[in-house]
Structures are given as structure tokens and as C-alpha cells.
Amino acid sequence: MDLIRKKRAEAVNRIISKGYLSTKRVYVGMATCEIAAGSKEVMAVFQDAIAKGLTDVYLSQKGCAGRCNLEPTVEVVEEGKIPVKYGLVTPERAREIIERHLKKGEVIQEWVI
Amino acid sequence: MADKQYKLTFCDGSGCLKNHAREFRQLFEEELRRHQIQQNVQIHLSGCLGMCTKGPILIVNPGYIMYGNLRPEDAAEIVQEHLVNGRPVSRLIIQEDHLYNRFFRIFGDSEFFGRQMRIALRNCGVIDPEKIDDYLAMRGYEALAKVLTEMTPQQVIEEVKKSGLRGRGGAGFPTGLKWEYTAKQSDPEKYVICNADEGDPGAFMDRSAIEGDPHTVLEGMIIGGYAIGSRQGIIYIRAEYPLAVQRLKKAIEDARREGFLGERILGTDFSFDIRICLGAGAFVCGEETALIHSIEGFRGMPRPRPPYPSVSGLFGKPTLINNVETWANIPVIIIDGADWFSRIGTATSKGTKVFALAGKVRNTGLVEVPMGTTLRDIIFGIGGGIPNGKKFKAVQTGGPSGGCLPEKYLDTQIDYESLAKAGSIMGSGGMIVIDEDSCMVRMARFFVEFTQDESCGKCTPCREGTKRMLEILTRITRGQGKPGDIEKLERLGTMIQKASLCGLGQSAPNPVLSTIRNFREEYEEHIHQKKCRARECTALLSFVVQDNCVGCGACKRVCPVNAVSGNRKEKHSINPNLCIKCGQCYDACKFNAIAKV
Numbered sequence: 215m216d217l218i219r220k221k222r223a224e225a226v227n228r229i230i231s232k233g234y235l236s237t238k239r240v241y242v243g244m245a246t247c248e249i250a251a252g253s254k255e256v257m258a259v260f261q262d263a264i265a266k267g268l269t270d271v272y273l274s275q276k277g278c279a280g281r282c283n284l285e286p287t288v289e290v291v292e293e294g295k296i297p298v299k300y301g302l303v304t305p306e307r308a309r310e311i312i313e314r315h316l317k318k319g320e321v322i323q324e325w326v327i
Numbered sequence: 328m329a330d331k332q333y334k335l336t337f338c339d340g341s342g343c344l345k346n347h348a349r350e351f352r353q354l355f356e357e358e359l360r361r362h363q364i365q366q367n368v369q370i371h372l373s374g375c376l377g378m379c380t381k382g383p384i385l386i387v388n389p390g391y392i393m394y395g396n397l398r399p400e401d402a403a404e405i406v407q408e409h410l411v412n413g414r415p416v417s418r419l420i421i422q423e424d425h426l427y428n429r430f431f432r433i434f435g436d437s438e439f440f441g442r443q444m445r446i447a448l449r450n451c452g453v454i455d456p457e458k459i460d461d462y463l464a465m466r467g468y469e470a471l472a473k474v475l476t477e478m479t480p481q482q483v484i485e486e487v488k489k490s491g492l493r494g495r496g497g498a499g500f501p502t503g504l505k506w507e508y509t510a511k512q513s514d515p516e517k518y519v520i521c522n523a524d525e526g527d528p529g530a531f532m533d534r535s536a537i538e539g540d541p542h543t544v545l546e547g548m549i550i551g552g553y554a555i556g557s558r559q560g561i562i563y564i565r566a567e568y569p570l571a572v573q574r575l576k577k578a579i580e581d582a583r584r585e586g587f588l589g590e591r592i593l594g595t596d597f598s599f600d601i602r603i604c605l606g607a608g609a610f611v612c613g614e615e616t617a618l619i620h621s622i623e624g625f626r627g628m629p630r631p632r633p634p635y636p637s638v639s640g641l642f643g644k645p646t647l648i649n650n651v652e653t654w655a656n657i658p659v660i661i662i663d664g665a666d667w668f669s670r671i672g673t674a675t676s677k678g679t680k681v682f683a684l685a686g687k688v689r690n691t692g693l694v695e696v697p698m699g700t701t702l703r704d705i706i707f708g709i710g711g712g713i714p715n716g717k718k719f720k721a722v723q724t725g726g727p728s729g730g731c732l733p734e735k736y737l738d739t740q741i742d743y744e745s746l747a748k749a750g751s752i753m754g755s756g757g758m759i760v761i762d763e764d765s766c767m768v769r770m771a772r773f774f775v776e777f778t779q780d781e782s783c784g785k786c787t788p789c790r791e792g793t794k795r796m797l798e799i800l801t802r803i804t805r806g807q808g809k810p811g812d813i814e815k816l817e818r819l820g821t822m823i824q825k826a827s828l829c830g831l832g833q834s835a836p837n838p839v840l841s842t843i844r845n846f847r848e849e850y851e852e853h854i855h856q857k858k859c860r861a862r863e864c865t866a867l868l869s870f871v872v873q874d875n876c877v878g879c880g881a882c883k884r885v886c887p888v889n890a891v892s893g894n895r896k897e898k899h900s901i902n903p904n905l906c907i908k909c910g911q912c913y914d915a916c917k918f919n920a921i922a923k924v
């Protein structure tokens with residue numbers, strides 16, 4: 215039991231050390247259904263942006279939450295704020311989310327689920 | 328919606344309502360108005376949150392601050408202190424120490440998720456499924472540690488029995504009992520199997536569960552192995568799920584590296600490992616005895632039971648076989664306790680059930696709801712109702728083994744017994760909503776075509792019987808139905824149900840018999856009046872050009888058999904003798920001038 219507590223604490227530390235506490239966490243849905251709807255391309259846009267110097271963002275994938283007709287979905291979580299979930303995200307929309315939401319902090323209302 | 332400052336979720340489950348949750352909410356709303364901040368908050372009602380003893384419950388987001396045991400006088404304080412001054416009222420906050428329902432913290436999307444309760448899918452769409460760290464952070468493998476260090480195998484079985492968990496793969500057999508039978512066998516060699524064959528057309532619960540949170544399935548299986556005294560687990564999954572397989576493989580490797588799988592797990596005397604077995608994707612291989620044959624390397628054909636796999640299963644050894652979703656529930660039962668788990672649901676069906684909601688509903692998707700939720704709540708609440716202003720006609724549950732329920736059954740509660748009484752089954756979780764545009768005969772035909780195709784051919788009633796049923800149904804949809812066909816279908820259906828070897832055949836007639844029972848008039852119309860009210864059976868339709876035709880010629884150009892004639896800018900016409908009813912003209916017309924009658 216102690217062992218598992220230790221393992222959990224270590225895991226949490228590892229996650230934090232990877233930048234979990236960045237101001238903004240971005241989750242891209244990556245299940246079969248999401249990928250079929252085009253989430254790989256969306257993920258690539260975010261990865262590209264980080265490679266090109268976008269900072270203060272923790273990028274991660276997640277499984278299908280069950281919002282089939284609105285996939286691909288992208289979630290932006292900020293500590294202390296209500297999570298924002300975007301539906302039907304295309305690469306173009308992803309680029310706009312980066313520009314407007316991640317960089318300028320503007321929530322793009324039309325695409326919010 | 329995200330511009331609202333606060334999202335408040337009030338538990339509206341029956342336990343909380345008994346504790347005057349509604350009165351509390353009304354008071355609360357008055358307070359909001361008094362402070363004139365009602366425009367800054369968004370209020371949601373949720374289904375039972377599983378904390379009935381602490382009701383009324385209020386969750387304030389952001390921050391996921393949970394208030395409990397609320398009394399009328401607390402409303403003013405929470406509004407004033409928390410919502411106006413931004414200082415949560417620590418005296419009223421309750422610490423919840425539960426594994427389930429974390430999604431409230433994550434999902435802003437509470438119309439869809441608020442009415443759900445996520446136990447099996449608690450981490451799906453929340454964590455990164457490929458990182459064991461993410462799972463560990465969500466108290467992953469804590470249930471395993473608890474079991475290995477604090478519980479005897481017998482205690483684990485007692486806990487699962489007490490929880491009232493029943494199999495989620497279709498038949499609903501009590502899971503604890505199955506574990507107990509398998510544990511009782513004296514053979515030292517035993518197997519644990521996870522059934523991830525998922526053959527129902529349109530079902531994707533198990534795939535999503537594995538892709539979203541593979542470790543919980545592994546953890547459940549390891550606990551099962553400990554409880555029955557087995558060293559080897561096998562996950563039988565169809566090769567058509569490559570991503571799920573890949574994530575499982577990664578999860579197994581990671582779990583081995585961290586010492587959750589393999590020799591001497593977590594430093595105890597217990598050793599257990601899991602391997603993956605790929606299936607070719609036959610529906611019948613989901614049936615447990617056929618599945619076992621398939622793993623052994625034989626053709627996937629069922630055999631008569633008893634002996635049940637718990638006595639003689641894989642390689643003749645006692646085998647514990649459960650469905651993906653069943654396994655995913657186990658860690659929660661261990662951590663949150665059987666007492667807690669068994670408070671959710673109805674008298675005979677405990678916990679939650681995952682459904683793949685599909686068909687003619689606004690929000691298609693994966694939903695997990697407490698047992699006892701009504702079909703109406705799922706379809707019109709979470710599902711958001713029927714799109715395009717169409718009328719609800721029926722809901723099909725249980726896939727090719729299930730039945731169609733019309734409107735009068737909408738208030739049926741989801742549990743094994745109630746659905747069976749209404750004439751369908753719980754099944755593994757397929758739920759297809761049908762609107763007035765769908766023909767019930769075609770629907771039945773679709774499922775029989777599927778089962779006929781997937782029948783393994785071992786027993787005659789299923790092999791031949793489904794074939795004959797399909798022939799009759801095909802004739803009816805082509806306008807060649809004869810008087811007496813309905814009775815013949817009923818006779819055949821009952822016979823196949825009674826005489827087939829396995830569940831596939833025994834349940835194959837269900838879609839037909841239930842549509843006959845509930846929509847007999849549609850069958851009769853097809854047979855006697857050669858009419859299909861949903862206008863789906865093209866053979867029973869004719870295509871007619873109406874007066875608003877502008878003579879653009881679009882239909883004429885697409886017709887593959889030159890059945891359309893008419894001069895430019897004049898009304899065209901379709902020659903019924905040439906028309907093959909392919910429908911291309913109907914789709915091509917931009918003026919809705921072609922009617923199906």
C-alpha cells in the first residue's frame with residue numbers, strides 16, 4: 215500500500231515535471247473515432263506550434279469522451295477557470311485556437327460545445 | 328456559455344430530492360437574484376452523484392468545490408461568500424474520496440455529461456491513455472495494492488458479490504457468483520479472460536473504454552486473477568481494433584515495468600501476466616465457448632453448456648470470462664466499496680451501464696448512466712431528442728439479439744429485468760434511435776441479414792432458420808409478401824429461439840418478433856397494400872414528377888435507364904415501366920419536384 219502511494223506521488227511528480235502546471239493544458243481527443251474524424255491532423259498543428267516556440271502549454275492526448283457527432287474535440291484547461299471544449303476542430307480551427315485562445319486568451323465562443 | 332463565471336451543478340437524484348434538494352435550489356436561486364448575479368452563473372442539474380447520504384449536494388466550478396449536507400440557511404452564505412467574494416465556504420465543503428465521476432472537474436460540457444455517471448468510463452477522455460503516470464495519478468492500481476495487501480481472495484469475491492455487479496457483456500450474470508464458482512475449482516491452473524470481441528453492429532463501448540483507459544481493464548483482470556487463484560490472463564480482442572490493441576500492448580508493457588504484472592506483483596507472492604489474443608472479428612466468437620475455441624486455435628464454434636467455462640474452459644481448465652466493461656468496474660468497487668456501489672441503480676441491477684447512443688438523435692455518443700435511468704432520459708435528455716423535427720418511432724437496444732421498443736415504453740427504466748419485460752434486452756449497450764423515416768421491416772431484415780451471415784453453421788435451426796427468415800423478409804420488402812408470411816415468421820422465430828445451440832441463434836429472431844409485436848401494421852401494409860409508410864422500401868414506391876418541376880433536366884441526365892422524358896423548361900415525367908427506382912433523380916432534383924409515393 216505504501217509502495218503504491220509512493221508510485222503515485224512519483225507519477226504525479228513526473229507529470230508535473232513535464233509541464234503540467236503550465237498555464238494552459240491542451241487535450242486532443244485521440245481515439246479511433248476521433249482520429250477518423252481528423253484529430254491526427256489537429257494534433258500535428260499543436261505539436262508544430264510548440265516545436266516552433268509556443269510556450270506555457272502542456273499538450274496531451276485523451277481517449278474518447280463520447281461526443282461522437284462533435285469530433286474531433288480539443289479541450290483547453292486553465293487552472294481556476296472553467297474548461298473550454300471545442301468541437302469539430304479542423305487544422306484551420308486549431309491554428310486559430312492557438313492564435314486567439316492560447317496566445318491571447320480569447321475563448322472562441324462559436325466553436326465551444 | 329464559457330463566459331459565465333460559475334457553473335453550479337445541483338444533484339437532482341432521488342436521494343438528494345428526499346433531502347429537500349429542490350427547496351434548497353429555489354432558495355439558492357432567490358439569493359442569486361437578490362445579489363443580481365444570476366446572469367453570471369449557469370445552473371445545471373445532474374443525475375444521482377452517488378453521494379446520497381450527504382445530500383443535498385452542490386458542485387461549484389471552476390475549482391470543483393463540492394458542498395454537501397446543505398441546509399436552507401447555507402444558501403445565503405455560499406452565494407455571498409463564494410460567488411460574490413470569491414471565498415469558498417470551507418465549513419460546508421465535503422471531501423469526496425471516490426474514484427468515479429472525475430469528469431465534472433474536466434468537462435465544461437455539462438448538458439451532456441451532467442446527467443451521466445461515469446464509473447467504468449471514469450478516466451475516458453480525461454487522462455492520456457498511453458501514459459501509466461496519468462493512470463497512477465488517478466489512483467490507478469491502488470485497488471490492486473489494497474487487494475494484495477489487505478484482502479484475502481475470499482474477501483475480494485465477497486465484495487464483488489455484495490456490490491451486485493452483473494455482467495455487462497449481455498447476459499447479466501452476477502459477476503461475484505461467477506468468480507466464486509471459478510475460485511472453488513480445485514485445479515491449480517486457471518485462466519482469466521477479458522472478452523473484447525464486441526461484435527454488435529454499431530457498438531463501440533468496449534473499444535472506447537480500452538482506448539481511453541486500458542489500465543483499468545488490466546487492473547480489474549489482475550484483481551480477478553488474485554481472487555480466483557489464476558496466473559494467466561488473456562484479452563481476446565478483434566484485430567479490427569488496431570489502436571485499442573496497440574494501447575493495450577503499451578499498457579501491458581508499462582504495467583510489467585512498474586511491477587503490476589509478472590512475477591511477484593508489488594513484492595507479494597502473487598504472480599500474474601496478461602497476453603493479447605487477436606480475433607478475426609466474427610460475431611459468434613464473442614460467445615464465450617466459441618471464444619475459448621478460437622483462443623485454443625480451433626474454429627470459433629460454440630458448444631453446449633454445461634459444463635460452464637468456470638468449470639471447464641480454456642484448455643479444459645477453470646476459466647473466468649468477463650466483459651471489458653465488467654472488468655473496468657472492479658477497481659471502483661474495491662476502492663469505493665460494495666456498499667457504495669450497490670446504492671446506485673435499481674433493486675436487481677446495480678451500478679451504471681455504458682451505451683453507444685446512435686441513430687436519429689441529436690447527440691450521438693457514448694453515455695454512461697445509472698441503472699434505473701429511463702429510456703426517455705437518455706434519448707431526449709442526454710441525446711437531445713430527434714433532429715430535424717421528426718417524430719420518435721422506436722428505440723432498438725441489444726443489437727442483433729435485442730428488440731425494438733415503441734413510444735409507450737419510453738419510460739421503461741434501464742435494468743436487466745425491466746428491459747426484458749418490455750420485450751427487449753439490455754445487451755451489451757447498443758442503442759439505436761429510430762425516427763418515422765425508418766421502416767421497421769427493413770430494420771428487422773438488416774439484423775437478420777447480419778445474424779444469418781454470422782451464424783457459424785453448426786446447428787441447423789440457426790443456420791437454416793435465419794436463412795428462411797431472411798428470404799421471407801426480403802420478399803416482403805420487395806413487395807412480394809404473401810398472406811401468412813407474418814405467421815410463418817412468428818413460427819420460425821419461436822422455433823429458432825427454442826432449438827438453437829447458443830445465444831446467437833436463440834436471440835437472432837428477437838428483432839423480427841419484437842417488430843412484429845409492436846409494429847405489426849407495418850408488416851401488414853407491406854404485404855397487403857404493398858405500401859411502406861417510411862418510404863424506405865424503394866420497390867414499393869414509385870417516383871413521380873410534380874407540378875413544380877421547372878424542366879431543368881437534372882433528373883434526365885442522371886437517370887441510368889433513360890426513364891425520364893420531357894423538353895427543356897417543361898415538366899418532365901418518369902416512365903414507371905422503365906424506372907428501376909434507384910433514386911438518383913430524387914437526389915439530383917434541386918427543386919424537390921420529385922416525390923416518392
Ligand SMILES: Cc1cc2nc3c(=O)[nH]c(=O)nc-3n(C[C@H](O)[C@H](O)[C@H](O)COP(=O)(O)O)c2cc1C
Pocket residue numbers: 493494495496497498499500502522523524525526527610611612613614615616648649650651653755829830831
Ligand atoms: C452471439 C454472442 C455474441 C456475444 N458477444 C459478446 C461480446 O462481443 N462481448 C462480450 O463481452 N460478451 C459477448 N457475449 C456474451 C458472452 O458469451 C459472455 O456471456 C460474456 O463474455 C460474459 O461476461 P460478463 O459476465 O462480464 O458479461 C456474446 C454472446 C453471444 C451468444
